[in-house]
Amino acid sequence: MIRTLAVTIILEGMIGFAYARWREKPLIPLLVTSAVANLITQSLLWVALNVFFRHYLVTLWIAELTLWMMEAVLFFSLRWNRLGIRDAFFLSLAANLFSFGVGWWLPI
Amino acid sequence: MRKIKILFWSFAFVFSIFSAQTTLADTGPKPSMEFEFEGLQDGELTIVSGILYECSQSDCSDASPLEELGPQGLYCEATSCRAIGYGFAPYHILEIEFSDGTTRRSNIFETAGFDSKYTVMIQPDDLLVETQFNLGILPRTGTIIVACICALILGAAILGLIIFLTRRSKKA
Numbered sequence: 001m002i003r004t005l006a007v008t009i010i011l012e013g014m015i016g017f018a019y020a021r022w023r024e025k026p027l028i029p030l031l032v033t034s035a036v037a038n039l040i041t042q043s044l045l046w047v048a049l050n051v052f053f054r055h056y057l058v059t060l061w062i063a064e065l066t067l068w069m070m071e072a073v074l075f076f077s078l079r080w081n082r083l084g085i086r087d088a089f090f091l092s093l094a095a096n097l098f099s100f101g102v103g104w105w106l107p108i
Numbered sequence: 109m110r111k112i113k114i115l116f117w118s119f120a121f122v123f124s125i126f127s128a129q130t131t132l133a134d135t136g137p138k139p140s141m142e143f144e145f146e147g148l149q150d151g152e153l154t155i156v157s158g159i160l161y162e163c164s165q166s167d168c169s170d171a172s173p174l175e176e177l178g179p180q181g182l183y184c185e186a187t188s189c190r191a192i193g194y195g196f197a198p199y200h201i202l203e204i205e206f207s208d209g210t211t212r213r214s215n216i217f218e219t220a221g222f223d224s225k226y227t228v229m230i231q232p233d234d235l236l237v238e239t240q241f242n243l244g245i246l247p248r249t250g251t252i253i254v255a256c257i258c259a260l261i262l263g264a265a266i267l268g269l270i271i272f273l274t275r276r277s278k279k280a
Contacts, residue, residue, distance in 0.1 A: 004137050044262060049137060053222035056139055056195035066262075073269050077276070103137065105178050 004103070005042045009035050011102055012095040019091050029080040034095065037074045041067040068096045138179065141191040141219075143202065143237070145228045153230070154186040156205040162197035168216045171201055202228065202237055 016034045020027040045063045052059040069092075075081055076088035083091065141160070148154065160182040161171040174182055180193040189204070202214040214235035217226065225240040 040265070045137065049139075050222045053139060054198065054219070056222075060137075070265070070269075073273070077269065077272055 004046075005038065007103065007106065008042055008099045009038050011099040012038060015095040015098050016091070019094070023087070025082055025087075026080060029078065030075075030091075033075055033078055033081055034071075037071040041070055064096065064100060068092050071096065138192050138194065139196050139219075139222050139224075140193075141196070141200075141224045141226065143189040143191075143226050143228050144240075145187055145189075145230060147230050148187040151186075154207045155184045155189065156207055158182050158184040158189050158205070159203045160189075160191050161201040161203065163199040163201065163216070164197055166199055166216070168199055168201055202235060204228075204235060206230075 012034050013031050016030045017027065019025065020030050045060075045067060048059055048063045049056065069089075072085075072089040072092035075083050075092055076085050081088070145155070160174040161168065162174050163169075163171045174180070174191060174193060174196075177194070182189055182191045184190075184204070189202075196219045198219055199216050200219065201216055203211060204214075205211045212230065212233065212235045214228065214237040217237040217239065220226070220239040227238045227240055229236040229238070
């Protein structure tokens with residue numbers, strides 16, 4: 001789990017870094033929010049997958065959709081990120097799609 | 109320049125993990141199975157290759173090998189095997205070819221959990237696979253309690269966010 005979490009935080013951090021540069025948003029708050037959000041959401045994902053291990057793909061898809069929205073709300077809620085609701089959902093979607101896509105092919 | 113360095117080391121870290129496919133030491137978000145073989149430690153007998161059969165039926169009448177798809181597959185070293193997949197069927201049979209030229213088949217065993225661990229005993233003609241303790245084989249009540257706690261945390265988080273957003277919109 002620690003390995004998965006570390007990879008996710010790094011991958012989503014990269015997207016956060018690129019987004020902050022592109023849209024001129026505060027970098028450190030975005031990275032900290034992303035890391036904290038991943039700590040919470042990855043733990044929930046881990047529990048969900050362990051409980052519903054017989055239905056891996058269904059659980060994964062439902063959990064990923066939920067986590068995307070949770071992270072977006074967190075990005076939006078914290079004022080120092082200076083993100084509107086659309087920006088927050090876009091950033092969360094980009095970060096989660098990237099980490100999900102890479103993670104799909106990783107043997108972890 | 110410093111940021112480029114950070115990006116470079118981040119990439120290096122990710123790809124070092126990606127390239128560490130042979131170690132496969134840690135657990136991850138994909139279901140896995142670990143097989144520890146008893147009696148291979150002295151080095152006389154080693155694993156040559158293996159096939160993990162997946163079955164939906166409890167008698168394994170519909171057995172088919174685990175498909176190799178991306179990282180999905182059965183990976184064997186000299187004394188152990190590990191399977192990783194995008195979900196497993198409920199029942200399995202393990203077939204291992206050993207260095208003595210013999211291919212041994214296991215009994216039918218169940219998926220024990222998200223990251224299942226099994227002990228494999230090598231017998232003269234076959235293999236005996238036994239499940240090690242795992243969260244997935246906790247009694248049903250244990251699973252329900254864990255699920256309830258999880259749902260409670262999720263519910264509390266969502267409720268907290270709703271209250272926070274409502275207060276924020278009122279202030280605005």
